[in-house]
Structures are given as C-alpha cells and as structure tokens.
Amino acid sequence: MSAKILKEKIQQAVEILKEKNIDMWLTFVRESSITADPVMDMIVGEGCTWQSAFIICKDGDTYAIIGSLEKDKYEKNGLYKNVIGYLKSVREPLVETISKKNPQKIAINYSKNSVLADGLTYGMYQILLEHLEGTDYPNRFVNSEEIISALRGRKSSTEISIMKEAIKETLKIFDSVTRFIKPGVSEIQIADYVKKLVKKKGFELAWDEDHCPAVFTGPDTQGAHSGPTNKKVKPGHILSMDFGIKYKGYCSDLQRTWYVLKKGEKKAPPEVEKGFNTIRDSIQMVADQLKPGVKGCDMDEVARNHILAQGYDEYPHGLGHQVGKQVHDGGAGLYPRWERYGNAPYLPLEENQVFTIEPRLLVKEFGTSTVEEEVIITKDGCKFLSKPQKKLMLIKR
C-alpha cells in the first residue's frame, strides 16, 4: 500500500472516530507475519515482531509503540506522530500513553460479525487485560467493527481509480479467454492459461490459486469455490468463470458466462437464453435499487425472488460482497438473512462502498449460468464499475 493511501486512511480514521464519538482506537498485535490483524494493512503498512500498539485518537494524535529494534523503521516512514520503542515490555509505555489520553471509549479489534474487524487474537486479548490490570480501561473497551467497516468501505478517490484499473485489466483477460475457449480444452487448461497471463502481466491473483480462476463447463459441475477439473469443454455446454486479480494492492472479482454452440446451432437454445437473461435481469433489478441506506438483505431478496419466480433453485450463497484490499472486504454485504452472515446483511449501505452482484443458477443439462459485476454506491444510486455483460457470449468453433 502506498504511503499516500496509508496517510489518507489514518486521517479518515480520525474523522470516523469523531463521527462515532470514540476517543481512542487501539490495534494490539505481535509477529504480524504469522497472525496479521487485517487492519495493519490499512493503517500501518509495516510488519512488527514484538507486542506492538498502534493508537489513533479522536483528537488526531497517533502513537506507534513497538519493540526498540523496529523503532527506526517506524520513525522513517513518519505515519505515526509519536514513535515509542521499548526494550523489555510494552506494558509501561502502553499504560502511560493510554493514561495520558484518559479515553472514555477505547475501540479494540474483535468482532463476531466481521472477520476484517476481528484481528485481535484471544491470547492477545488476555495479554492486553493483564497489561491493564488495576486500571479502569478494560471497562471502556468497545469493538472497532463500525470504525473498520467505515474505513474499509468508504473508498477514497485514489482507491477508486486503482479499482477501476484493476477491473479494466481483468476484463481484458476475460476477452482473451473468449478467444481461447474451444471444444476439447479442459477447465484446468483454461485456468492455467489465465494464470500464465496474470503472471506475464505482473499481477497477482485475487484469491487462492486453487480456485482462481474457477472454471465450470457443462452440467454436473462442482459448486462455487471448487477448483477447475479435467472436464473438457463440449458443444452444448454453458461455461462460466469466476476470476479476479490483485492490482496495486486492490482486488477485482468478476464472472462471465459463455455458451458453446452445437453443430448447426446459430444461437443458444431457449432454456439457456432464459437462464442467462434471468441472471442479467436480476443484476439490473438490484442495481436499480442500490443506494445509501438500503440493506443488503433486501437487495439479496430482489435477485433471489426473481430467480425463484422464474422457476430456478435459489443460489446457495449471498448475492454480493464488498471488494477492496481483500476480495471479500468491508462489513455490510448483499447477503440473505442467514445466521452464517452475522449482522452483515442488516447494515445500511454507504456512499463509496464497492460491491459485487453475483447471482447464479443452474440450467439443467447445460450448466451453470452466473455473471458477476462490480458497482459503487453513489450519493443517490449506484454505478457499474465493470462494463456489464448484457449478452451470452457464444463460442462458435
């Protein structure tokens, strides 16, 4: 992450603390190369070895309290106004700093709802309680869910322009795949082709390479999140691909669907067309309703109900998630009211959040039809960041 964005984000955090009226936000970590609090990447940018505290205050003060051997590194980068190195224990400078500010509310990074706000391990929580033994500060703990959700969700203009580039580069790779697909090539061959292109262009994959890209050809394919297999593309198959890159620290996440024409066919059979159109229309119906203040669960319902009404099974996952430095980013999501999604379906959406919309359905005997677009919430609606797929792509060979 560039120092520029880190500075923007720390400044944004101060504003969010004011808005939420939280006096201090404490990120408490150790050995970040082993168990990294995901927030480190947003507001620190460096790793740390020993117990370290990164403190952002509502009044704009910032503190990095780290092992003395790492002091130089943090002084050099200049992100935190106060850099305090310690030799034997973090306890003394930590208690001293908190006491000096005497915060009434201290946000720490734990969350049942959002993995991105849940970077504090249970062991580190116990250590923190020990360090603060005999003080009143543990009674002032609140969770930082809201802070982190706002910080990650509300993309700065620098972040938005990087994400647009990421999407553009991803769609170029989809175009190459359209030219590569033909009967006889296997899911694995298509995936390998994509990985080679990504490497050649110097990008990273947005998620685990075992299912990035995920490629599904024909009926009876594996579910989402499964890796590509040796199954070969055949005429009469619906083929879909789920794929994204990490570009300058930000992810893209898109899906496209193709149909492989049989001998003599000039267009896809009506049931294949209907499946694709149902997906496409459900995306547009959601986009028409997305705006600040609506809830993800209601958006999921719009697409889910449309698909059910057309006679298909409902998709066994959420409609869409936020995208950012992580491919599944932010707090709020376009999720159904299922327990596994915690409170994420119920959080009102905010301006400048970026979401995927990715419904899916099965066209019996042909395959899985699925399209995934990325949109950004605007002041009074939403805008597509990806050029939407409006037509089923036909493979003619």
Next chain:
Amino acid sequence: MSAKILKEKIQQAVEILKEKNIDMWLTFVRESSITADPVMDMIVGEGCTWQSAFIICKDGDTYAIIGSLEKDKYEKNGLYKNVIGYLKSVREPLVETISKKNPQKIAINYSKNSVLADGLTYGMYQILLEHLEGTDYPNRFVNSEEIISALRGRKSSTEISIMKEAIKETLKIFDSVTRFIKPGVSEIQIADYVKKLVKKKGFELAWDEDHCPAVFTGPDTQGAHSGPTNKKVKPGHILSMDFGIKYKGYCSDLQRTWYVLKKGEKKAPPEVEKGFNTIRDSIQMVADQLKPGVKGCDMDEVARNHILAQGYDEYPHGLGHQVGKQVHDGGAGLYPRWERYGNAPYLPLEENQVFTIEPRLLVKEFGTSTVEEEVIITKDGCKFLSKPQKKLMLIKR
C-alpha cells in the same frame, strides 16, 4: 505443503494428543485468507471461507466441518476421514460431532506465550461459546499450546531433509555475496543483488523483503530488523548480513560477518578479530551444552555471559529461536528471562527441534559482528545444520 507432510503431521498430532492425554483438538476458523490460524498450514493445507471446524481426536478420528460449497475440495484431498458440509450454520454439525465424542478435554488455539498457538481470534472465541451455549463443553477447554509446540517443533525426517537443502541453498547465496562485496557498494545494492539471486533461483524470502536481507556495514548502523540503507561499504568496516529463504515451504535463517581490509592491511585489527572470535566461541559454547531437557534461558545466559565477560554490551534480543515453516517457529526459544518472551525461555528443549544461535556485539568504530547458525537437537546433544563460520571473511579489494 505437500500432502505427504500434512498426513505425517495429522498422524503426529494424534500421537501428541495421546501423549498429553487430550481427547480432542478443535481448530475453529473462517475466511482463512484474511485471518489465518497459523496451524491451518500444518494440518489443513487448504483455505476456508465460512466458519469451519477441523477436529482431530485422540482415538484417531478426524473431522472437517465446512461450508457446503467447499465440501468437494476437502473430500478430494482426503486428509480428514469425515467431511461434513453445511449450508446455513456450522452450529448443528459442530455440536453433534462434539457430543458424539463427548471429550473431557478440548484443546483450542489460544496462547499468551506462543503466537503460533494463538490463531483463534477473540470474535471467533465468542462465536464458539455461542454455538456451545447450553452444553458443558466450554468448561472442558484447554489451550493447544503444548500440542502445537510439539507438532511444529518435532521435525519429521521429510521436514529435516527439506530444511537442510534450504540451508545449503542459502549458504550458496552468501558465497556469491562474498564475491560481490567491495568498497563503494551500498547496503541497498547488496540487498538488491541478493533479492535478484533469490528470484532467479525461484525461492521466496524467509521474511519481509524490507529487511530480508538485512545488511549492516561499518559503525553506527541501524539495529537488527532495520532495512538496508544507502550507506556504502568502506575499508575498515565490519559488514554483516542476516538472510534466509523459504524453500519448499520451510525457512532458513543465517548470518555471516565480513571485514573490509584497509590499504596495507593483511588481516583484521585485533579488536575486530576479538569481536568475531567472541561471537564464534559463544556459539560453540552453547552448542556444547544444547540437548533435550535443557532450557532456552540457560542457553541464552551461556552466550550472554561470555560476551559480557569479554567486555561487550549484551545483545538486545534473544540468542535464538526455532525455525520451520515460519522463520520464528515453535514454542521454546533460546531467550533471556524477559517478560516479552512469555514462557518460551522456560520450556525444556526436545529432540528434532531446529534452533538458530545468533549472538551479536558491537565493535566500536568498526561495526556489528554477528553470526547465526542453525542446529538440530539430537538424542543427547545437537548437530549443526549449517557449516559454521569459523573465521572472519576478509574482503580484499
């Protein structure tokens, strides 16, 4: 990590559960690409998206309970005997599985002492308590520190042979550096040369590239864990480098020291020789005493006291740490009795653990002398895995 080692490690875990008399070991995780429990890499090898439970039992039974979309992946790899996919909540299959086994002790992954055993986040801990509400199981929780420490520490023969290769490859790179060093090149140039070599050979760096390698030339250098600077090598400098690679999933970590001869010098000045020899001798003194059952704090003391007795300041860090999949691995370490090291200095060492020995001292007006070797604990002593540096290396140009 190869499936072979994962299978070895799961089997080893069953043996350790028997030895420690713990009925069940529960690893409870979600979105492992964001906050990964470090144990995933040892006993799972795959990522997971939704709340997932990986259960290993003393009686040899193993369970993977994961989101239904990821069931295929876990069935394919065959590491867990029982693979259970769920759609809406992990609660039911989790409670059912635990109830069936009715364990008296359930180890979960939290630890104040070892970051490698502290993969359970505080939010996930709270979720686990919710899932088990109304049962007696939370009263049976113990931490998995001992299990993970034994599992990571006790290297299998496959692991040892990979680690030997990693060290061999690392020392080859040190040899190239010896030929590259000359007056006028900067710390950054040396580091860039090393990174290029690593890339060319297809290895990864063992830790953050901002200080891997760490290069220190001459007096008044930055401390350990600082990145290289534009400072240039000059005649009369002591130069040292701290560097390791990640090779087939396992790390190396070594340091070497050079002296840059001044015009007319044929050997290093006596004070430089004395500094190097003090380091070298302190390493050998420790190696002579290392064996199963001794404590790391006593080993640290051997080297620390020798260095103090020779009139130098003590090094501001531990003498050595375990190495494995992580560059700082395992539980026990050769650490002083300082609070920041928790209980790691006091754990008895075990056969087949791999440690670094890395004392450091400052030779005034010349620079930092530091050597780091890797040793493996044997049945009744230890063996060097790296060919030890016995003489100061002289740069003649």
